[in-house]
Amino acid sequence: GSTIGIIGNGQLGRMTALAAARLGYMCHVFGPGEDSPAEQVAHKATVADYDDRDALIAFADACDVVTFEFENIPHESVQLLTEHVDVRPGWNCLHLSQDRLIEKTFINECGIATAPFKGVDSLADLEKAVDELGRPSILKTTRMGYDGKGQALIRPETDLATAYESMANAPSVLEGFVDFQREISVVVARSACGQWTAFEPAENIHVDGILDTSTVPAHIPDGLIEEAVRIAVTLAEKMEIIGLVAVEMFHTKDDQLIVNEVAPRPHNSGHWTQDACYSDQFEQFVRAVCGLPLGSVERRNDLVMKNLIGFDVEKWPDYLNEPNAKLHLYGKASTRRGRKMGHVNLVYPLGELPKE
Ligand code: ATP
Ligand code: MG
Ligand code: MG
Numbered sequence: 103g104s105t106i107g108i109i110g111n112g113q114l115g116r117m118t119a120l121a122a123a124r125l126g127y128m129c130h131v132f133g134p135g136e137d138s139p140a141e142q143v144a145h146k147a148t149v150a151d152y153d154d155r156d157a158l159i160a161f162a163d164a165c166d167v168v169t170f171e172f173e174n175i176p177h178e179s180v181q182l183l184t185e186h187v188d189v190r191p192g193w194n195c196l197h198l199s200q201d202r203l204i205e206k207t208f209i210n211e212c213g214i215a216t217a218p219f220k221g222v223d224s225l226a227d228l229e230k231a232v233d234e235l236g237r238p239s240i241l242k243t244t245r246m247g248y249d250g251k252g253q254a255l256i257r258p259e260t261d262l263a264t265a266y267e268s269m270a271n272a273p274s275v276l277e278g279f280v281d282f283q284r285e286i287s288v289v290v291a292r293s294a295c296g297q298w299t300a301f302e303p304a305e306n307i308h309v310d311g312i313l314d315t316s317t318v319p320a321h322i323p324d325g326l327i328e329e330a331v332r333i334a335v336t337l338a339e340k341m342e343i344i345g346l347v348a349v350e351m352f353h354t355k356d357d358q359l360i361v362n363e364v365a366p367r368p369h370n371s372g373h374w375t376q377d378a379c380y381s382d383q384f385e386q387f388v389r390a391v392c393g394l395p396l397g398s399v400e401r402r403n404d405l406v407m408k409n410l411i412g413f414d415v416e417k418w419p420d421y422l423n424e425p426n427a428k429l430h431l432y433g434k435a436s437t438r439r440g441r442k443m444g445h446v447n448l449v450y451p452l453g454e455l456p457k458e
Contacts, residue, residue, distance in 0.1 A: 105130050106391065107165030107187065108140065110172030111147065113432040113442065114368045115140030117376075118171060121384035127392065132161050133172070139432040140171070152179055162186035169345055169391045171367050173199045174246055190294070190344040190391045195366035198341070202244045202275045205363060212340045214333055215360045217352075218278040225266045231276040232256060238279040241265055243272040249440065250311015255279075280360055282352035286320045288334035289372040291386035291396050292343045299386060299399045300331045301379065304407075306350070306371050312440060316371045316407040317455065318378060322353055329359055337364055346387045348372060370442070374407040375399070377428045377447040404450040415443035426450065 103126050108115045111133030119129035120143055128145040131138070134152070141147035146164070150157035152175050159182065162168060167188045173196045180193045198208045206216045220231035222241065232239060237260070243252035252272070254265045286303040305320035306313055322330070334349040341347060341364070348369030350362040372383035381389070381397025389396050410418065415437055421427040431444035450456070 103128055104166040104392070105145070105164065106388065107132065107161055107168035108144070109133065109152070109168065109170045109175055109183075110367075111135070111138035111140035111144075112171060113139045113434075113444075114171035116143050116432060117373075117384045117430070118169075118368060118387055119144045121382070122388045125385070125388055125392075125394075127388065130161065130165055132157070137435055139434060142433045152176060155179075155182060158182050159186060167391055169367075169387070170196065173366060191366050192342065192344070195341050195343055195347070199364055199366050200245060202242055202247075202363070203273075206275070208340075209337065209361050209364070212336055214336065215358065216277075217280050217360060217362070220276050222266075222269075222274040222276050225263055228262050228266050228274075228276065232262060235276055235278040240277045240279055241269060241274055242277065243269055244275050245272070249313075249442075250308070253311065280352045280362075281355060282360075283355050284321065284353045285350065285362070286322060286330055286353055286359075287316070287348055287350045287369065287371040288330050289346055289348045289369055289375070289383050289386075290334045290338040290343070291346050291383070291390045291399075292338045293390045293396060294344050294393060296339075297396055298335055298338060299396045300335055301372060301375050301383065301399045302401060303327055303330045303351075304371050304374055310440075312411060312442075313370050313409055314411070315409070316374050318374050318401060318405050319455070323357065326353065326357065326359060333359060333361065337361070341366065345390050346372075346383060370409065370445075371407075373430070373445050374405045374447060376430065377449050378403050378405045402452075404452055404455040406448040406450075406455070408446050408448065409442060410444040410446060412439040412441055412443065413437055418444065418446075421446050424448075 105128045111131045116139040130146040131140040131144040132148045241254045285306045289301045292298040303320045304316040348365045352360045375382040428447040
């Protein structure tokens, strides 16, 4: 069979490899650190840093196509892979999702709204940006942030020098605070020939900056479901995605949709699809990357995806006794506070989601 190369070896790579195996593909995963979640289920694993040229070339030569479950890869590495193998999606997609300033600028150029933002490279920049965008606002490092790390909320009383110092001189962006009703996300799959499918929006609740639950259906007006899908598909097309893109959005109090960020890969807020759709996000990802026709994204039941974060995972045996709970564990050897250890999909008949 053909071999799919996956850059990154976390739980997203693990679940992609499982989906690929069902379709008869082999996966070769690449990333640092022994005993990773993906390595445990892949056919082959290279343990190496993302800038290890020799390891990247050997990996590329062993694969028929290469994709990513992690977007923070150095440009030179992607370039090198591209010289040896088909890389899907291309550098353009990673490039813009690696840097919040480039990302938000691109989204606005596509005619899609984001929170107002300003680049910040000094305390003076921050003072000026706060004058323009007001308080509250959120200061974020432009690169490498995830799960709300590298962010500082600027409240009315926040000392700007302290907030600026917490960014450790990393290039940053100040964003106006969006007083949202709720957060939603849409995962779009797109093939090289331009075929696309969009899973319906999920409603996401974050706790301490980390995704806690995703629920389908989202509690948004019907018109906004179509609008959310239109926005996500527009971005998938403009980015020329081959694979998946997840688009996080805020639903504001005046029923507007504002894009927060995009991720050109499977996404935590798409895990609900595993137990609600015939072709889940990981299968759509494999299909898109391998040039197969995309599957059905029709939803067969209502669902709440609950992340098992840190020591929450110790409750996992309880879920085995719940008839509507489908457990997904990532095989991580050590539990740490804030670490994503697994998730559970709580499945309900259509229209029978528990009331909030
Ligand atoms: P992820 O793990 O999703 O990649 P991240 O570290 O890139 O997270 P964001 O998605 O930018 O961070 O922010 C995390 C959460 O913080 C958001 O889902 C939202 O709840 C809140 N948040 C971020 N930006 C804003 C904003 N401008 N206004 C209001 N809330 C925000
Ligand atoms: Mg992010
Ligand atoms: Mg986010």
